[in-house]
Amino acid sequence: MIVAIANQKGGVGKTTTAVNLAAALAMRGRKTLLIDLDPQANSSISFLDHGTIDRSMYDAIADPACDLAQIIKPATSLQNLFVAPARIALAKLEARLVGELDAHFRLKDKLDKLAGEYAHVVIDCPPALGLLTVNALVAATHLLIPIQSSYFALEGTDDLLETIEKVRQRPNPGLRILGVVITMHDKRTALARDIREQIQKVFGGKVFRTVISKSVRLEESPAYKESIFTFAPESTGATDYYSLCEEVIERAEARTA
Numbered sequence: 001m002i003v004a005i006a007n008q009k010g011g012v013g014k015t016t017t018a019v020n021l022a023a024a025l026a027m028r029g030r031k032t033l034l035i036d037l038d039p040q041a042n043s044s045i046s047f048l049d050h051g052t053i054d055r056s057m058y059d060a061i062a063d064p065a066c067d068l069a070q071i072i073k074p075a076t077s078l079q080n081l082f083v084a085p086a087r088i089a090l091a092k093l094e095a096r097l098v099g100e101l102d103a104h105f106r107l108k109d110k111l112d113k114l115a116g117e118y119a120h121v122v123i124d125c126p127p128a129l130g131l132l133t134v135n136a137l138v139a140a141t142h143l144l145i146p147i148q149s150s151y152f153a154l155e156g157t158d159d160l161l162e163t164i165e166k167v168r169q170r171p172n173p174g175l176r177i178l179g180v181v182i183t184m185h186d187k188r189t190a191l192a193r194d195i196r197e198q199i200q201k202v203f204g205g206k207v208f209r210t211v212i213s214k215s216v217r218l219e220e221s222p223a224y225k226e227s228i229f230t231f232a233p234e235s236t237g238a239t240d241y242y243s244l245c246e247e248v249i250e251r252a253e254a255r256t257a
């Protein structure tokens with residue numbers, strides 16, 4: 001399974017979801033690769049020391065001679081988890097690839113070369129619908145959309161769905177929307193309940209049963225270079241992401257789209 005975590009809005013929980021889903025998958029004992037496509041490099045820094053990151057996804061995508069295998073590093077605190085890190089240089093990638101005929105296929109081609117080395121690949125996308133996110137959607141088998149439980153939750157989803165449809169029409173007809181996960185939910189408020197209903201009206205059965213609650217522990221764990229499962233195993237954040245991972249696997253293994 002190659003799952004892209006995408007939503008062009010910033011701060012909706014993409015990185016938190018990518019980091020903890022990748023950790024949960026790795027803890028099931030299968031080799032898992034976390035690819036960081038956000039120039040901000042937040043998910044890279046959750047598992048690697050900043051000083052050890054030299055070459056990044058920028059090189060793997062921009063340089064035909066650089067394979068993914070050359071930039072992948074083992075996560076510092078977790079077995080079976082490997083990271084293809086980002087650097088701020090990724091912000092220049094789009095300009096670099098202007099006019100390249102295979103610009104949308106760069107990541108897919110590099111991933112194909114890894115030929116099944118990883119059981120699972122999780123791709124953390126930047127907060128934009130540009131070339132990097134399109135590279136992720138073209139390379140992915142599945143898509144997971146985090147939507148923040150907030151008043152403007154659904155704003156912008158039309159553009160996202162349009163991009164997904166374009167990718168499905170041509171470069172990647174097999175792309176499946178695995179589901180929508182509601183993040184930063186505060187179940188005590190009536191507003192949050194309303195928002196959940198609205199999201200359910202739009203996405204129906206695509207919405208995961210698991211809802212990620214607001215949790216300070218989830219905000220803290222990256223600073224300690226840990227996933228929520230080792231940082232605060234008893235927290236609601238750990239329970240929520242564990243159950244999201246179970247649902248992700250269940251859906252990915254189900255035959256129908």
Ligand SMILES: Nc1ncnc2c1ncn2[C@@H]1O[C@H](COP(=O)(O)OP(=O)(O)O)[C@@H](O)[C@H]1O
Nearest residue numbers: 010011012013014015016184213214215218219
């Ligand atoms: N469930 C949550 N509860 C509390 N804070 C969260 C939760 N999920 C994410 N955050 C925090 O919200 C901010 C944005 O989340 P992040 O995962 O970085 O979003 P994105 O990658 O979409 O920009 C971060 O500071 C993160 O720690």
Ligand SMILES: [Mg+2]
Nearest residue numbers: 014015038042
């Ligand atoms: Mg992010």
